[in-house]
Amino acid sequence: MLGRADLKYRGGMGPGMSLLLGALTVGFIFSLVALGVFISFRIFAFPDITADGSSTLGAALAAMLLVHNVNPVLATSAAFVGGFLAGTLTGTLATKFKINGLLAGILVMTGLYSVNLHIMGRSNISVLGSSTLSTYAERVGTALTRNNTLNVMGWEITALEASLLMASFLFIVLAGCVMYVFFQTNLGTAMRATGDNNEMVRALGVNDENMIILGLGLSNGLIALAGAFITQYQGFADVQMGIGMVVWGLASVIIGEALVGTKQLGLTITGAVMGSVLFRLLVAIALRLGLNPNDLKLVTALFVFAALVTPGLLKRFKTLKPRSSHA
């Protein structure tokens, strides 16, 4: 999926700068996916691949509502609610019906494909003619700069690009802070403990199944929010746009963990955001250097594979001892 800034260059502006801004903005938006995947994979150790469907669900809901002239804030909120419900569905299948977590996610994701087609009525919708969060941001940006372009360290950039970048940055800072606070409340602490040791939380009177359902709801709500934002950023929603979202998110989380190198909550959240942005930049650079866009998902998958096995391999080489049975 390419951002608006990747698609069109305007006169008098360096394409490099435009690409950079685009990659940063998309990186910030997709860090919502990273945060969602962080909740399911890291906090609950739940391999939730609903994300591929719920991100598209968020995009589809937002796009459909926007073309019907619904207020963009409302449309975006609806996307969050839709994703939240999809997540709770996966959680319910996995806990109350005891379906394997991976399979529960596959079932919901597959079902969502049809749901998304029904919501949109066709395989893609353009929202370029509608009032969106992007046009809001642009209006604020133009009003603040009183100009259509501004100069940053010798680079001329459009107010649109600058305001979209600022808006996505501010939102992700807000989302990260809310998440950081939430996971230290009584409810959030119980959720983290559920992922850590569910036997213990049951013994302390916590309904661990409800914690998982709620947690997956939040995770997929954030991911659907990313779908809604990217739709308004690039100007359209497509029924295929969610493919590979889980792997994107996982790659970001893994890069983030490598960057901050600790399990402390605040730092891991920051790390996931940084990982998403860095990953997006790497992708932009790779594409600019001539990587075939068709190979992008394969390269991403290989990257995640390498990131998952490398630590284990390094440990095995370091400890030079024969492998113990519980290694």
Added chain:
Amino acid sequence: MLEIRAVSKTFNPGTPNELRALQAIDLTVNNGSFVVIIGTNGSGKSTLLNAVAGSFFIDSGAISLAGADLTRWPEHRRAKLIGRVFQNPFSGTAANMSIAENLALAAYRGKPRRLGWPLGHALLSQFRDRVSQLNMGLEDRLKNPIGSLSGGQRQALTLLMATWLRPDLLLLDEHTAALDPKSADQVIALTDTIVRRDKLTTLMVTHSMQQAANLGDRLIMMHRGRIIQDFQGAEKKRIRVDDLLARFEEVRRAELLDESAAEMLRRVYV
């Protein structure tokens, strides 16, 4: 008061692995009574504790505690009344979370988890107080992840957590079996102190004849899913380790006799 009425549980019914783990168990435990449960391997003592805690639902019978019928309550609901310490030191604490966060989880046992802040000043200073009474030097490490502690330290903390809010019933499932002898002694001493101080109704399963003879005011011996011996009051006080060993030897002989008799019958009739 804990009342266990005609409780039965069979695992894998109708298969070659069928195990009649509890066979019509009847047991009434008075408030403030400290009951020690011993028995051979597979006698059903841990199963009895798990049945009370709600790890599974029983096949028949009824369990009530403090006037409430728990029989159909899910495990997390029973936790409002019951504190538990497991055999495995890893089971009772969340390894990646700090000591303070673990204690905070326990300080809200059985209460709804909302958006309130768990670690207030008052609670933190209470944590420091109670943890310093363990004499393990953990009071300055409340922010450290619990996974960095030894098994003995974790069991001591789990015990503190299980009893932080006074439970109507404390379940101890061989909670020192996985510890080195010195840590086991420490945790047992702590158990005795807390149970006496708070006058807790307690069920403790143990493999140690020493603990069985020295602790508690009642001793129950289980075998093959039944209670075969129940020592109370003065009788319990007189019990020595040798008496228990002798009783186990009796059970073993009766078992051998059973098996050789069955073998003979098989040879004759099959």
